[in-house]
Amino acid sequence: MTPAARVQAAAEVLDRIAAGTPAEQALLGWSRASRFAGSKDRAAVRDHVFDVMRRWRSTAASGGGESGRARMLGLLRQQGTDPDTLFTGQGHAPKPLGDAERAAGRVPEGAEALDLPDWLWSDWQASLGAEAAATAEQLRHRAPVFLRINTLRATQAAAIAALSADGIATRPAPLADTALEVIEGARKVARSKAFTDGLVELQDAASQAVVAALPLAPGQRVLDYCAGGGGKALAMASRLSGLVEAHDANPARMSDLPARAIRAGAEIAITQEPRGPYDLVLCDVPCSGSGSWRRAPEGKWRLTADGLAELTAIQGRILDTVAPLVARGGTLAYATCSMLATENGARVAAFLAGHPGWSLARERQFLPSDGGDGFYVACLTAPD
DSSP: OOHHHHHHHHHHHHHHHHTTOOHHHHHHHHHHHOTTOOHHHHHHHHHHHHHHHHTHHHHHHHHTSSSHHHHHHHHHHHHTOOGGGTOOOSTTSOOOOOHHHHHOOOOOOHHHHTTOOHHHHHHHHHHHGGGHHHHHHHTTSOOOEEEEEOTTTOOHHHHHHHHHHTTOEEEEOTTOTTEEEEEEOGGGGGGSHHHHTTSEEEOOHHHHHHHHTSOOOTTOOEEETTOTTOHHHHHHHHHHTSEEEEOOSSGGGGTTHHHHHHHHTOEEEEOSSOOSOEEEEEEEOOOOOGGGTTTOTHHHHHOOHHHHHHHHHHHHHHHHHHGGGEEEEEEEEEEESOOOGGGTHHHHHHHHHHSTTOEEEEEEEEOGGGTSOOEEEEEEEOOO
């Protein structure tokens, strides 16, 4: 495919997304219908689609419309690319621009320019203060790719060397001593020997820093209550060199965890009915995902005020549910991949107000400016 044909394909995928098709489903549908497209073509179309999704509002303003074609036009204008070099109508390229399209488009303003919904902007400012605009701007760009060194299998030096042998260049990331940033060859990771042999896992640096902040010690009984795919459970098992129990309200989310644990040499036990007491319970609760909108930008535009309120209610219920599972003097670790105060500090404050004797031992808000995704963690201590 030519660069112009990739732009046309991305515009068509964006139209399907705008009509309500989930992004991954829309991309998969295009890929299956486009057998002529090679791996580089699929990667390029995907990059175009996600670049626009990170800038859904501003590309519509810059391009003068809400169609996939207009948004791709807006993206090219924002990137400083002359649209006439791609909108040629030749082969599978987009048709040439008309006079109306050339005249359309404007400079986006306010929350639109920062690619946030208007309804969220005041909460965003209240949550992030002086960092609000800069953080929103960072979410308009692609996220770095990070790996976690599995210390059950490799040292930092061994992991870096193994990845290098696979054509993947990395460097240590400062947020966590297990974190590596991929600076070349990111698309090779999943097929690399270093990955398949369990030396490394894909995991954001801030997510690793959350686990590093937990008061873990060998011999503890530990539960990952909202395990999902199990990334944090695996990281905790690596730190403990011992067993971690994993639970999720939707067990299907953990379907790959046993195989991942075998690959990593980690001891994970999946439990449907956790029975305390546990020395530490981690609740990485369902949330807005605002800290990871660089990676999953669709969530930014699917979220509503009512949806956010429902999430905070769920978060509160989870904390109430797991509190009795924590041993006397033990730790309940509350985590989100959110940067919104209503999901973070406000939930912790509400829990403490309703549970006398509990105390806040530590909390930390990670922002993209720290070098990873946006994450929050609070360690709450149970009464003795």
